[in-house]
Amino acid sequence: MKDKLTLSIEKDVIEFAHQFSKETNQSISSIVEKHLMDLKNVQDKEYEVSSRVKKLSGFFEDKDFPEDKKEMRRMFHEKSDN
Template sequence: MQKKLTLSIDEDLIKFAHKFSKETHQSISHIVEEYLSQLKKQKDKKEFNPRLENLYGIFEDEPIPDKKELRRIFHDKSHN
């Protein structure tokens, strides 16, 4: 559902927005909507469970260990 939004923006940015809008054949509303959509996607990707976030990237430079080693690493990380 589309709704209207009023923004207060610096005059130079307004001029830039109009120029960019004409150059790219996009409405300013579409440009702002796309930008906010990208921000939302980035934010959604970064929200992990804190326990999972502690483990993120742990095996980036090494091969994945066996199951027993994984459990040990998980418990070590979750207790720190």
């Protein structure tokens, strides 16, 4: 069931919404609804962390964070190869 929602939005955003609506041949309501549904779907999903990220998780916990990017990359690659 559809219902109404009143929003207070900056004028320039409203102007953009009207322009975007015309360009994409969509109503502003459908644009907002789709965006909110996307946000809801992202929030509802449980994300699985990749095994590589799990291996690197907490890697610098007991170490000083390296200043040099090359050194950091070397340490990460060394750790991820194990």
